Amino acid sequence: MIDIKLVINKKTYTLNIDPRERLIDVLRTRIGLMGTKEGCGEGECGACTVIIDGKTVNSCLILAAQADGCDITTIEGVGNRRSPHPVQKAFVEVGAVQCGFCTPGMVLSAKNLLDKIAHPSDQEIGIAMSGNLCRCTGYDKILRAVKRVAEEGEV
């Protein structure tokens, strides 16, 4: 067992964990942040996307120990009903949400893109979202939602 420190959604957690534990398991099982989903366990579907120090990461592919000292944002750290993030608002209003299993990862990928590039091109949006699989929406409204935020600017 090892001690690690994670800053998750601006809150600091000091944890004593098995060094083999994946970040997704620590988030879901130890911290109870169930918004991070596991769809494939091999970094293909992006449902477990979190933002670590400004980069989107598949939390099923890294060990929690590798994130020691890092700043992590999960979906629970992005917006709420009183003040939704513009990406969340756009997803809801455009109709980019169907079953919702991919949605947290999608929102985080979109947020991270827009944090870095305020007005991304269609191609930049497509590439940024291509690591997140969705089986319901055909991506059409997801891409439109991200584009809407990109056009409206100010995230």
Added chain:
Amino acid sequence: MNTGVVGSRVVREDAWGKVFGQTKFPADVNLPDQLYGVVIRSPHPHARVKNIFSEQAMALAGVVTVLTAKDVPNNSHGVLFRDQPVLAEYIRMVGDPVAVVGAETLEIARAAAKLVEVDYEVLPAVFDPEEAMTTEVLPLHPELRPTNVLYHMPIRRGSMEEGWAKADVVVEQEYSTQHVDHAFLQPEAVLAHVDERGHMVVQTATQYAHYDRGEIAHALGLRFSQVQVKTMAVGGAFGGREDISLQILAALMAWTTLRPIKMENTREESFYSHSKRHPMKMHYKTGATKDGKLVAMEAKIIGDAGAYASWSINVLRKSAVHATGPYEIPNVFIDSYAVFTNNPFSGAMRGFGAAQTVLAYESQMDLLAEALGISPLEIRVRNMFKVGSTTATGQVLTGSIPLDQCLTKIAPYLQKGDDSQLLQLKLDIGESTPHEAEQGTSTVKSGNFSNRMKKRGLGLGCAWYGTGYGNGFPDVSSAFVEIHDDGSATVLTGAVDVGQGSNSIYAQIVAEELGLQSEDICVYSGDTDSTPDSGTTAATRQTYNTGNAVLKAVRQAKVRLLDYAAHKFSCPTAEGIELKEGYIGVKGDPTRSMPLAEMVFQARLHGERFISAESSTARSTPVDPETGQGAPYWPYAFGCQMAEVEVDTETGLVRVLKVVAVHDVGKALNPTQVEGQIAGGVAQGIGYALFEELELHEGKIKNPAFSSYLIPTALDVPKIEAFFVEDPECTGPFGAKGLGEPAMLPTIAAVINAINDAVGVRITSLPATPEKILSALELFLKKGGAGDKVGI
């Protein structure tokens, strides 16, 4: 019909919880003291379990139980026949569950699963349906059928002799399709526990909670009233959550250990624990007169049912009924078969047997058009179903049959840049607006390539789809409605929202009837303890069927409310009362009106409540088993799509550049959701046409992972223009029909026909992989290019 809430782009209530990550899928719930269950599955496609040695596993600290077939009170389940074991002693496919381990942690359960030794007697297996059909191969289900032919459906109409005599052109071709996985993003998961009432409570994601309840009760020997199946958020389904996966195993373990049981599939386990889309071989022969009228069609369709019956009978029936495409053909001879093999079992998947045949009938239409020298659009217009048409099963189509309107809308998009033939063509389907024509002009010009190696083409695909269970099976949905004292209302229905948004459609229907807003309506669904059985979320039936039940229920409550109000306002009849914007009152008299809340509350003080329960049943007639004649489905939904593709002749890679989709929806109750269904269908159609394929070796899945089983990403799906045609279906709620399944059908044909248009090769076996395209191109060039079309 003028509507306010119905037909508007109401925002789905559940979308908020989903964007905040608050929505609970079954893997997201836990109970104190829960055990973790892990399934041990057969590595053999056909075998008998001789012995299971679990001593070593049980000796591992933290292991609580290992259950095998002998622990299951009634060891069977299944949607049509209970032919599938809960825990198998006789193995019919790789992945059949033989034992399940329960342990204090998931890690221990997984370690213990590896220690359970199963001694198999391996039996010879059969993987080719045509081989399995022969009488030499022993039947896999002798208790059901004397051979491996589970089902044969013939359709006989007219005279083939006459038909072929009239045919000036005949095209004959063999087509085949592959095993496909639903690949819903959320792997199966269950939390089962025995609650304080002593009831078996199972929280899971399913398409039909009431079916799951029945199968759990049967297997465990319990009454329905002792089993609660509560549907959590469902992370996609597409037919893959109709059969039982982990539900009974978790319930069984909870019942025997009296501990809560958590089970979660990995992606690999998920590939082995639900059905697949039927691979089919389809031999087609179609004839037309020189003026482009279809006169005869013969088809033989063989579907691989795999190891268990699941829905195979219904699927291959649907294949047969839809085999002609949406076209009038007076002389038809079809044989459709479902055959048992030792492959993974096939079952329901979006399109349900009508997806495979689209490849065949729409390829045949393009081949005929080419032979006749007319456009793909023209041959379809000359033969399409209209009101009054008769189908191959002898069903006369009445009411909403707007394929002509769909084709009118898509026609401008089929126009190539320098090709005005289509616009000059005087179609009897009406004129297209210049605006649409302008929008629709594609980047494809005849012989125009974006560069020498990359060639572009356009393809058209049409499809039809009979919704509902069909073939005489009563299609029943039910709903309860209660109007509350504050003027809001609650709807309870068993119909599970699998992510498509049915709950929000029901809210719109009730809001519309009561003069309220969607937000005023609470819809709760898919819990067997509190909602009435409303059938499966399948067969494109929930908007139509449960929509009708909800509408009937709210109207029943409303009738009593209006009567009460008429009495209260001294209005002579209830017809004089209206519900509008939260108020109830006498039409045209603002002085006799009050808030709905006040009326309902006053009514309560007089002992009057507005609560209703209703069912709606859609009826169809069974087809004749000898001739296939009958009226198996209603209503039918139609659609057509245009795909523009670019084929790289060096690599064989196909990129879909654009899809225009036009679908008949009767009435779009929520246009945003209609567009969502269309785009989702198009993406699945692209995956099916171009790259999705389960690779099997002796029944074993070689690619049970998203790194090797590829589904479309955001970069594979083009810009989709979705249009809908609203030709009200008189039996549907506000004129609506379903759309879920039809949305993916035309895409398959549009993409394949576009590849042919681009490079002159016809792919007849899905998926159209780069390898297949390159080898077809090679053959094509060997034969001197243009002229000789090559199939592969």
